[in-house]
Amino acid sequence: MLNAHGPGWPSVALGWALLLAGFFGGFFSFLLYVRSERWFIAQFLVMGLSSLLLCGVAAAVSGSVEDEVLQTRGRHTMCTVVEVDEQRHTTTHYDSVGNVTHTSTRTDYVHRLNCAAGRPDKFIMGVRWASPGSRVDVTYDPRGRIGAVPTSLVGGQGEPWPLVWAGLGVVITVRLGYVAVFFVAERRST
Template structure:
C-alpha cells in the first residue's frame, strides 16, 4: 500500500476521533468560561453558544459519517456534549460571599419520585434572606441552613448564572470522566463502522 493510499484511508479515522474530541473540549471550555467568575457570559448567551456548538458538531458528524456509526453515534455525541456542559458548570464556583439573616418562615416543599430508577424523593427548604448588599434574596436547600433570625454565610454568583449555596458547599465537583466516556463511545462506534465498511469494499474489489 503506497503512502497516499494509507493517508487517504487514515483520514476518516482521524476525523471520527477529531469531531467528538474537538466538540467536547470546546463545549467544556465554553461552558466553564461562560459560567465562571464575574466576567462570564450572561446565561442566555452561554446557553446559546453551547447549543450552536452542539449543532455544528452534529452537522459535521452527520456530513462526514452519514452511514458510519449511524444514529447511535450521533446520540452518544449529543449526550457527551450535554454531559460536558453540566460537568463544566459544576466545576465552577460562585464568585461572591455575603452574610445573610434568615427572615420569616421557612417554606417546605416535597418532590416525590416517579417510577423505578428515578431520582429519590426530595424535600426542599426555601429560606428568605436579608443579605448585606441586598443579594441574594432567597435560597433553597435540602436542609435547614439556619432557623429564622439566624445568620449564615452564602456564596452566590453576582450575574445570577448559578443558584446560591451555603459557603461550605461552594466547591467545584465537576468531572470530565462521564463526557469523555460518552464521546469515546461515539468515536468507537464510528471507527468500528468505518472498519467494517473498509472490509466490505476490499471484498468487492
C-alpha cells in the same frame, strides 16, 4: 456556562442552541454513512452513545465554570434564614397516543434570606439546607448571573477536567473506531 459571563437571556438561549446543535449534529451525522439497513441499529446506538457522552461533558464543563465564577468573583456574606419554602414540581410524561406513561416529582427548597450585605435574598437547593433562624455563610455572584449557594459548597465539586478529557477521548475513540469498522465491513461485503 454562557450565563456566567454573557449578557443575560441571550447567552442562555445561545448556550442551549449550541448544546442542541451539537447533540443533534453528532447524533444524526451517522445518516451520512448509512449505506445499508443492516448497519442502521449499530450506527444508531453508537451515535446515541457519543451524543450522550458529549452532553455529559458539556454539563461537567458548565458546572465547573459556575463553580469557578463563584470562587473568583463571588462575595461572602452571613445570612439569617427567614423562611424555607418547599416547592414541588410535578411533570407528567405522555406517549405518542396521549396516555400517561409516568409522573415525576422534584422538590426544591427555597431558603429566603436576610443578609448583612443586603443580598442575596434567597438560595435554592434540592435539600433543606437550614431551618428558619439559622445563620448561614452564603457566596453570591455580585453580577447576579449565578445563583447563591452556601459557601461550604463552593469549590467542593473538584476539577472535572480529567473527566472531561476522558469523556472526549472516549467519544473520539468510539467515533473513529465506528467509522473504521463500518468502512472495513462495507468494503468486505461489496
